[in-house]
Amino acid sequence: xxxxxxxxxTRFGDSRTEMLVTVLENMVWPxxxxxxxxxxxxxxxxxxxSLDNIQFIIFSSAGLGILVLAESLCLLxxxxxxxxxxxxxxxxxxxxxxxxxxxPGVPGVVGVLIALALGAFIxxxxxxxxxxxxVNPFLQTxxxxxxxxxxxxxxxxxxxxxxxxxxxxLGGGSLFGFKVGVLLLLTLFAIxxxxxxxxxxxxxxxxxxxxxxxxxxxxxxxxxxxxxVYVASGVLSALAGVVYAGYIGTVTxxxxxxxxxxxxxxxxxxxxxxxxxxxxxxxxxxxxxLLSTIQSGLVLVNVPSSWVATINGVILLAAVLLYTAEAxxxxxxxSA
Amino acid sequence: xxxxxxxxxxxVALDGVDLDLREGEILGLLxxxxxxxxxxxxTLVGVHRPDAGTVTIRGEQVEIGSPKxxxxxxxxxxxxxxxxxxxxxxAANMFLARAPMKRLFGLLPVVDWxxxxxxxxxILKERMNLDIDPTARVEFLSGGERQSIxxxxxxxxxxxxxxxxxxxxxxxxxSAKRVEELVQTLREExxxxxxxxxxxxxxxxxxxxxITVLDNGNLVGTVDTxxxxxxxxxxxxxxxxxxx
Numbered sequence: 001x002x003x004x005x006x007x008x009x010t011r012f013g014d015s016r017t018e019m020l021v022t023v024l025e026n027m028v029w030p031x032x033x034x035x036x037x038x039x040x041x042x043x044x045x046x047x048x049x050s051l052d053n054i055q056f057i058i059f060s061s062a063g064l065g066i067l068v069l070a071e072s073l074c075l076l077x078x079x080x081x082x083x084x085x086x087x088x089x090x091x092x093x094x095x096x097x098x099x100x101x102x103x104p105g106v107p108g109v110v111g112v113l114i115a116l117a118l119g120a121f122i123x124x125x126x127x128x129x130x131x132x133x134x135v136n137p138f139l140q141t142x143x144x145x146x147x148x149x150x151x152x153x154x155x156x157x158x159x160x161x162x163x164x165x166x167x168x169x170l171g172g173g174s175l176f177g178f179k180v181g182v183l184l185l186l187t188l189f190a191i192x193x194x195x196x197x198x199x200x201x202x203x204x205x206x207x208x209x210x211x212x213x214x215x216x217x218x219x220x221x222x223x224x225x226x227x228x229v230y231v232a233s234g235v236l237s238a239l240a241g242v243v244y245a246g247y248i249g250t251v252t253x254x255x256x257x258x259x260x261x262x263x264x265x266x267x268x269x270x271x272x273x274x275x276x277x278x279x280x281x282x283x284x285x286x287x288x289x290l291l292s293t294i295q296s297g298l299v300l301v302n303v304p305s306s307w308v309a310t311i312n313g314v315i316l317l318a319a320v321l322l323y324t325a326e327a328x329x330x331x332x333x334x335s336a
Numbered sequence: 337x338x339x340x341x342x343x344x345x346x347x348v349a350l351d352g353v354d355l356d357l358r359e360g361e362i363l364g365l366l367x368x369x370x371x372x373x374x375x376x377x378x379t380l381v382g383v384h385r386p387d388a389g390t391v392t393i394r395g396e397q398v399e400i401g402s403p404k405x406x407x408x409x410x411x412x413x414x415x416x417x418x419x420x421x422x423x424x425x426x427a428a429n430m431f432l433a434r435a436p437m438k439r440l441f442g443l444l445p446v447v448d449w450x451x452x453x454x455x456x457x458x459i460l461k462e463r464m465n466l467d468i469d470p471t472a473r474v475e476f477l478s479g480g481e482r483q484s485i486x487x488x489x490x491x492x493x494x495x496x497x498x499x500x501x502x503x504x505x506x507x508x509x510x511s512a513k514r515v516e517e518l519v520q521t522l523r524e525e526x527x528x529x530x531x532x533x534x535x536x537x538x539x540x541x542x543x544x545x546x547i548t549v550l551d552n553g554n555l556v557g558t559v560d561t562x563x564x565x566x567x568x569x570x571x572x573x574x575x576x577x578x579x580x
Contacts, residue, residue: 018476198446203428203435210421217419219404219433277423334475 017333024326025279028270028286035290039297048300055182061292062171062181063088063247063256065285066240067263068270069192070233072284075267076196077229078209078276079130079137083144084237084263087122088256090148091115092241096160096251099167108167115238122148123234127227145260152253160251170239171246181243188236189285196281205229210277262312266291269319273327291315340389342375349375352389353555355548357497362523362530364540364561367550368573373533376550377499381406381413412490416502418482420474427456427470430489459488463526464518480511484518491522498522499531504539512536516543537566551576 040048047053058065067084074081095115099106126144129135165173173180196202204225207215216222240259245251270287272279294315295308303311342350350372357363367373378384380391382400390397393409400406403413420429428435431452438448456470466484474482483503490498500519504512516539522528534540540547541561549556549572557578559568568579 018472021476198440198449200435200437200445200447203447204433206424206428207421207432210423211419213417214419214421215432217403217415273423277421 020333021330024329025271026283027322027326028283028290031269032286032290032293035293035297039293039300043297043300048297053296055179057289057292057296058182058185059179060247060296061288062179062185063240063244064259064262064266064291065185065288066188066236066243067256067259068266068284068288069188069281070236070240071263072267072270072272072279072281073192073205073229073236074137074233075272075274076209076276076279076281077205077226078212079226079229080141080264080274081126081230081233081237082138082141082260083122083126083148084233084240085256085259086145086147086149086152087119087234087237088241088244088259089152089254090155090241091118091122091238092245092251092255093152093155093160093253094118095242096163096167096245097155100160100163108164108169111163111167112170112242115242116235119234119236119238119241120231121234123231123237124227126234127230130230131223131226149257152255156253159253161249163245163251167242168246168249171243172249173246181247184239184243185285185288188239189281192281201225201228206277208276209273258309258312261316262291265312265316265319268323269315271326274323287319337376337380338390338392340376340379340391341387342372342379342384343387349553350379350386351553353550353553355380355555356558357529357531358545359496360523360527360529361545362519362532362543364544364547365531365533365550366535366540366547366569366573367556370552371550371573372553373550374501375553377413377501377531377533381411381499407493407495410494410496411499412493412495412497413499414483414486414490414501414503416505418486420482420486422475423473425471425473426460426468426477426485427453429474429485430456430459430470430492432489434492455492456488459491460484463491464488464521478511479507480514483507483511483515487515487518487522495528497529497531499533501533502535503532504534504536512539519543537569540569541566549573 067088070084071081092115095111098114099108099111122144126140129140130137169180170184171181175183196205204215204220207220208222208225212222241256244255266287267284268274269290270283270285272284298308298311299305337353337355339352339354340350341352353372353376355376365373375384379386382402382405391400398409400409421432436448436451436455437445440446453470460466460468460470464484468481474485477485504515507515519530520543523530532540532543544561546558546560547569548558549569551573556572556576559579564579571577571579
């Protein structure tokens with residue numbers, strides 16, 4: 001019998017490297033805790049650390065959180081989606097007009113289903129174009145970002161208010177004393193975590209993102225996997241649109257505008273790799289909570305709201321720098 | 337394989353090539369770049385469809401349309417690039433696209449990680465004598481270990497025929513030696529027939545029972561390894577003629 005254990009022992013026994021890499025990949029959690037504690041020093045403790053404020057932090061980021069989930073799935077599969085925010089806005093406006101103006105009296109839940117179906121269709125077109133026609137994901141989703149971003153303004157330039165409660169429930173309603181948006185966000189992340197870890201499609205997403213050719217050679221249907229990822233991204237983006245609408249109580253033509261880059265920032269700072277196949281979806285949730293904590297904290301320390309977009313940009317820059325540093329460190333550790 | 341011909345447009349990559357593999361033997365497949373070795377193997381495992389010729393396994397003529405179908409016929413391949421997903425664990429790589437499933441609450445099909453890790457550990461330990469943690473990510477492994485994991489993956493489907501494309505070209509001499517020993521173990525203990533595509537003459541002469549040489553898409557011939565020397569093989573590869 002052949003024995004190659006000695007090589008394994010010297011190289012693989014180095015659990016310190018493994019531990020360091022694991023710490024690097026999960027650094028969003030300590031950053032979140034430190035940020036949270038830091039704001040507690042600036043803001044009266046009873047105000048910032050109250051359960052109400054914590055729930056508000058999550059509640060106010062429910063829409064963004066769902067967009068982050070959509071983006072994270074695309075990133076894990078080795079792709080990305082620039083159209084998530086535009087799809088959220090377009091599907092919300094389309095479904096809002098459908099139930100308010102085109103077919104008044106239709107139940108709000110029909111509006112929600114129309115938004116989700118439209119999101120699924122747009123996602124399918126993205127996925128088909130990328131995986132079957134071979135269009136570059138950047139160009140494909142950029143064109144949809146433009147088409148549906150501008151399409152929203154073509155549909156209406158006015159806000160749509162007076163929407164049925166059932167339409168606004170997911171983003172604004174309460175259930176057993178909790179905000180539905182909070183429950184929805186946490187449930188969606190839990191489901192995504194489960195699907196990615198315990199189902200065939202979850203493993204396929206990681207495999208395709210890690211090495212598409214290897215996944216194909218092993219027998220995965222990579223085309224179907226990518227289409228499914230984009231359909232999920234479209235549905236989640238549409239759901240995010242409905243949640244945004246419920247949160248503000250109305251559908252505006254600028255709904256989810258400017259949310260694309262925070263969605264990227266949260267995913268990246270949460271440890272989701274820009275190159276696919278690497279990252280934990282719960283890290284992305286921590287990324288959302290980090291962004292939301294910072295925004296909420298800034299509001300409470302009276303930073304003007306007009307600064308928020310710029311601060312988001314700074315966070316994105318910090319996330320990218322952090323990511324680059326982490327990737328380099330990991331590379332150095334692994335080749336040591 | 338009999339009379340395998342494969343054309344890409346006007347280029348004839350293989351011109352009526354025959355290849356025999358005996359049960360439990362290690363066969364070296366040699367030839368210069370462009371000689372048709374890779375095309376022949378890819379045709380055997382269903383990546384390419386032959387324009388002419390037949391494939392017969394244990395007397396039964398078969399048509400192999402995909403690598404998956406090849407695995408069903410008991411043929412596993414380890415490609416030169418290994419096709420491992422670095423970010424995934426050893427077990428997940430070994431069972432890539434073939435994860436064992438169980439029913440959650442008797443209903444929902446979910447990946448059975450416990451079984452997958454146990455199976456992976458069993459294959460590594462019992463069949464390959466490797467002490468590698470199946471839950472470790474592949475990116476933490478050395479080159480030789482990664483090569484071994486790629487071979488371990490090929491063993492998951494219990495193949496009768498194992499095809500290794502340049503198995504040691506990217507390895508240090510020590511790691512290469514260990515992989516060679518591993519191949520011999522698989523042949524001796526499990527009776528697996530192995531086809532090795534290699535440029536490494538030492539490896540070919542150490543491991544193989546017979547050597548088949550291709551040149552420019554044509555079969556030069558097949559010889560018993562212990563009846564030839566390196567000069568004979570080089571002559572076959574360069575001159576396209578049989579020794580003696």
